[in-house]
Amino acid sequence: xxxxxxxxxxxxxxxxxxxxxxxxxxxxxxxxxxxxxxxxxxxxxxxxxxxxxxxxxxxxxxxxxxxxxxxxxxxxxxxxxxxxxxxxxxxxxxxxxxxxxxxxxxxxxxxxxxxxxxxxxxxxxxxxxxxxxxxxxxxxxxxxxxxxxxxxxxxxxxxxxxxxxxxxxxxxxxxxxxxxxxxxxxxxxxxxxxxxxxxxxxxxxxxxxxxxxxxxxxxxxxxxxxxxxxxxxxxxxxxxxxxxxxxxxxxxxxxxxxxxxxxxxxxxxxxxxxxxxxxxxxx
Amino acid sequence: xxxxxxxxxxxxxxxxxxxxxxxxxxxxxxxxxxxxxxxxxxxxxxxxxxxxxxxxxxxxxxxxxxxxxxxxxxxxxxxxxxxxxxxxxxxxxxxxxxxxxxxxxxxxxxxxxxxxxxxxxxxxxxxxxxxxxxxxxxxxxxxxxxxxxxxxxxxxxxxxxxxxxxxxxxxxxxxxxxxxxxxxxxxxxxxxxxxxxxxxxxxxxxxxxxxxxxxxxxxxxxxxxxxxxxxxxxxxxxxxxxxxxxxxxxxxxxxxxxxxxxxxxxxxxxxxxxxxxxxxxxxxxxxxxxxxxxxxxxxxxxxxxxxxxxxxxxxxxxxxxxxxxxxxxxxxxxxxxxxxxxxxxxxxxxxxxxxxxxxxxx
Numbered sequence: 199x200x201x202x203x204x205x206x207x208x209x210x211x212x213x214x215x216x217x218x219x220x221x222x223x224x225x226x227x228x229x230x231x232x233x234x235x236x237x238x239x240x241x242x243x244x245x246x247x248x249x250x251x252x253x254x255x256x257x258x259x260x261x262x263x264x265x266x267x268x269x270x271x272x273x274x275x276x277x278x279x280x281x282x283x284x285x286x287x288x289x290x291x292x293x294x295x296x297x298x299x300x301x302x303x304x305x306x307x308x309x310x311x312x313x314x315x316x317x318x319x320x321x322x323x324x325x326x327x328x329x330x331x332x333x334x335x336x337x338x339x340x341x342x343x344x345x346x347x348x349x350x351x352x353x354x355x356x357x358x359x360x361x362x363x364x365x366x367x368x369x370x371x372x373x374x375x376x377x378x379x380x381x382x383x384x385x386x387x388x389x390x391x392x393x394x395x396x397x398x399x400x401x402x403x404x405x406x407x408x409x410x411x412x413x414x415x416x417x418x419x420x421x422x423x424x425x426x427x428x429x430x431x432x433x434x435x436x437x438x439x440x441x442x443x444x445x446x447x448x449x450x451x452x453x454x455x456x457x458x459x460x461x462x463x464x465x466x467x468x469x470x471x472x473x474x475x476x477x478x479x480x481x
Numbered sequence: 482x483x484x485x486x487x488x489x490x491x492x493x494x495x496x497x498x499x500x501x502x503x504x505x506x507x508x509x510x511x512x513x514x515x516x517x518x519x520x521x522x523x524x525x526x527x528x529x530x531x532x533x534x535x536x537x538x539x540x541x542x543x544x545x546x547x548x549x550x551x552x553x554x555x556x557x558x559x560x561x562x563x564x565x566x567x568x569x570x571x572x573x574x575x576x577x578x579x580x581x582x583x584x585x586x587x588x589x590x591x592x593x594x595x596x597x598x599x600x601x602x603x604x605x606x607x608x609x610x611x612x613x614x615x616x617x618x619x620x621x622x623x624x625x626x627x628x629x630x631x632x633x634x635x636x637x638x639x640x641x642x643x644x645x646x647x648x649x650x651x652x653x654x655x656x657x658x659x660x661x662x663x664x665x666x667x668x669x670x671x672x673x674x675x676x677x678x679x680x681x682x683x684x685x686x687x688x689x690x691x692x693x694x695x696x697x698x699x700x701x702x703x704x705x706x707x708x709x710x711x712x713x714x715x716x717x718x719x720x721x722x723x724x725x726x727x728x729x730x731x732x733x734x735x736x737x738x739x740x741x742x743x744x745x746x747x748x749x750x751x752x753x754x755x756x757x758x759x760x761x762x763x764x765x766x767x768x769x770x771x772x773x774x775x776x777x778x779x780x781x782x783x784x785x786x787x788x789x790x791x792x793x794x795x796x797x798x799x800x801x802x803x804x805x806x807x808x809x810x811x812x813x814x815x816x817x818x819x820x821x822x823x824x825x826x827x828x829x830x831x832x833x834x835x836x837x838x839x840x841x842x843x
Binding site for chain 1: 650654658663664665666671681684689690691692693722723724725726727
């Protein structure tokens with residue numbers, strides 16, 4: 199696929215030597231050209247990138263890795279059922295203001311009592327910013343609907359009338375993830391560039407293992423764990439995630455347990471299959 | 482089949498709304514809704530079929546009398562006995578000549594459907610098996626598996642939703658949401674209390690409409706609700722989309738939720754009371770169709786008691802094929818009635834909910 203890439207994982211700047219087992223925000227396998235294109239389209243259009251996919255498929259780690267490759271700052275806001283629409287823009291510390299008022303130390307600037315939300319930080323950063331809004335489907339439907347204007351215009355107005363807007367030269371990238379547990383509204387979807395992350399293939403899993411484990415990478419062990427993962431996916435509705443695959447491999451390496459060891463099945467049950475299969479953690 | 486199922490639901494609503502008790506009028510309504518000559522296999526009840534077999538095998542005159550009784554515009558079964566809950570009026574005496582003439586016409590047109598004459602019976606005849614559901618809903622069998630599998634299969638082609646598509650999510654949201662404390666300060670209340678010189682020990686917080694508590698969704702699989710099987714499946718799916726799949730506890734029952742089906746894995750249990758404060762949404766006619774068509778009259782009374790008790794700790798919404806005006810005041814006082822009506826708007830539901838649920842505010 200040839201086009202002018204603003205975001206190109208191949209052009210990642212040289213990094214200091216990674217540790218033996220680097221974190222998820224330091225390694226990401228971009229072997230999906232469709233994903234790379236979607237990121238580029240989102241960057242060029244200034245629209246949010248909405249990432250669908252099953253749990254553990256790497257949605258949440260996508261944003262920090264894009265930021266790392268672009269050299270931008272990033273911040274993740276994990277959505278819960280209690281998240282309110284304003285939380286992504288600002289949070290008002292009413293208690294502090296009340297305290298100051300009663301102590302006669304009220305500050306004249308209102309913004310002293312407001313902390314910046316993830317979108318405020320993203321819009322206000324002229325150097326480029328990746329804002330990650332994780333699991334938006336956990337929120338009430340008014341949360342995504344409340345973001346229509348800020349995401350559509352890349353600006354919003356503070357309660358005291360100040361306008362916060364993204365710089366014209368460089369739009370921030372907003373990465374939104376969803377497990378699809380709750381339907382998002384049509385207007386919200388129309389504002390987003392959408393991409394679905396599917397279950398990883400064995401080839402992808404091996405690449406992930408190689409990137410994460412470096413010199414500790416054992417292809418035969420990785421193949422064995424990947425086969426177990428595939429089998430678990432066929433037997434149970436919820437397939438183990440890439441993170442669980444990696445955890446199993448790391449545990450095998452650190453504990454020096456290979457697939458022929460007596461403890462292999464127990465390790466597989468507690469780290470990979472968990473409650474999906476016929477495991478009995480009490481035995 | 483799909484449009485036919487929708488027409489059947491409309492027929493039930495119309496008959497109820499117009500208070501039609503005369504089968505002749507009901508037959509006309511059925512004809513207006515395109516239910517005049519449906520395929521015999523799907524609309525004629527087993528009772529009628531067995532009657533026909535008896536007619537063919539028995540003496541013509543006797544059979545004639547039975548046929549005449551059968552097609553009389555009275556709520557009497559083919560055997561001449563009153564159906565459950567139906568008034569057992571004595572059969573009118575028919576002159577023999579007239580009876581024979583009618584019998585001749587009946588014999589000549591034995592293969593023809595007489596559905597218009599028996600429209601009311603048709604409405605309570607549950608279509609089962611492969612033709613059970615507009616959306617491929619399985620027939621509710623005698624075990625939990627039959628109930629739980631209900632909403633799973635989809636595949637509707639020309640389904641007409643009971644609410645306007647563009648407002649459906651909003652209506653479901655208004656039906657399932659409750660007012661809960663928000664994190665934003667209730668500034669007016671705070672200023673008022675400070676101005677009075679009160680010591681503020683607890684910050685007055687605003688309230689917001691939310692579905693974060695989830696819901697318990699009670700779905701009625703009674704035979705009387707079978708015309709609304711497609712609506713039932715659609716509503717369950719909509720609730721999951723709006724409230725969140727993991728936030729909806731689906732409980733299935735027939736007529737009254739004493740023994741219910743939950744799952745997967747499917748199993749029958751006693752009704753599990755919801756957590757205090759958890760909104761309960763019931764998709765049911767609360768026995769209204771049964772009453773109308775001579776079934777158990779006690780069903781509605783049972784619901785009145787149940788809803789009154791439950792509403793003391795849980796907000797209740799009843800999504801019904803009928804408008805709230807047809808329900809007793811005791812039901813309307815304790816449950817938000819949301820009809821399956823194309824004209825319904827989110828604002829109407831929100832207004833009704835705020836009027837009803839003011840007492841749930843802490």
